[in-house]
Amino acid sequence: MDTKLSYYVAGHRGMVGSAVVRALQRRGCDRILTATHRELDLTDQAATRAWFAANKPDVAVIAAARVGGIGANSAANATFLYENVMIAANVVEAAFRADVGRLLFLGSSCIYPRLAPQPIPEDALLTGPLEKTNEGYALAKISGLKLCEFYRRDFGVCYHALMPTNLYGTGDNYDVVGGHVLPTMIRKFEVARTTGAPEVALWGTGTPLREFLHVDDLAEACLYALGLDNPPDLMNVGSGREVTIRQLAEMIRTATGCQAEIRWDASKPDGTPRKLCDSSLLRSFGWAPKIDLEEGISRTVAEYRAALASGDIRLGH
Secondary structure: OOOOOOEEEEOOOOHHHHHHHHHHHHOOOOOEEOOOOOOOOOOOHHHHHHHHHHHOOOEEEEOOOOOOOHHHHHHOHHHHHHHHHHHHHHHHHHHHHOOOOEEEEEOOHHHOOOOOOOOEOHHHOOOOOOOHHHHHHHHHHHHHHHHHHHHHHHHOOEEEEEEEOEEEOOOOEOOOOOOOHHHHHHHHHHHHHHHOOOEEEEEOOOOOEEEEEEHHHHHHHHHHHHOOOOOOOEEEEOOOOEEEHHHHHHHHHHHHOOOOEEEEEOOOOOOOOEEOEOOHHHHHOOOOOOOOHHHHHHHHHHHHHHHHHHOOOEOOO
16 A cells, blocks of 8 residues: 555544554554544535545545444434445545545445355355344445445446454444444443442343454455455455354453353344354455454453543443
8 A cells, every 4th residue: 555645534533444544554644634523424415525525535445334233223224224325325426526546445244145155255245135133234335335346347446345244442332222242241241340240131142153353453454455456346354253142251251350140131132143254355365364352352341441441432322
């Protein structure tokens, strides 16, 4: 990748966007463009076009999205579909109008069918029904990556996409209602540890299999993909390791030092039974993750405690 270019990171205050900014800074990039939601609402077409026309970045990394865990998604599929479709459509079109030659769109592994073959290859896309609990978000992300594919095919711009597996790490959201499974567990076990609660209630049966990737590994994958001269339209990004939700809970309980018992609430949904990405395509270009799950969880627990002590922590949207 060329450190002399200007890079616009959409969603720079989120977990993924902030990790991309840190990765760019580590490489010495000093032309990083950002805009807060108050400064630029990406669901506003006119405002988005005006911002791109005025700033004209060389490269755009689209990490902005309305995100949430299984509870938030299933309760607000309409909102997740509308807002994320608008972000994708507005940004891709505005970037094209402003002659942005390179754009990287970040999706999610939930774009794949609920019962996709495992590990999930990129060509499993659109081969079966989606998981209903996050269908709106998935449809929006599919629209975004297809926009990149079609603009690239029709207009010759290098717009491409990465599909990360389940992410966690620095800057995560610890909302116990709408958050993702790993940070939600960290908060629940930490609350139980500090209050002496005898048990921690977790959703589902604990049997689904999930793959987790530290957000710093994803950020490095983003810059790696941007350094490729002719990248594929779509590449998965994952750790290659899967654990059951029950195993994850035990890892987090150990990392926090919590002594509470775990109670599984089987009346709550499990979501997709298994979701492991086949990341062999990206790995074939030479990328590989560096942070294993136990190390990443320990680091994230320490960051949670530090952020809670300082008051600089995300506990909801």
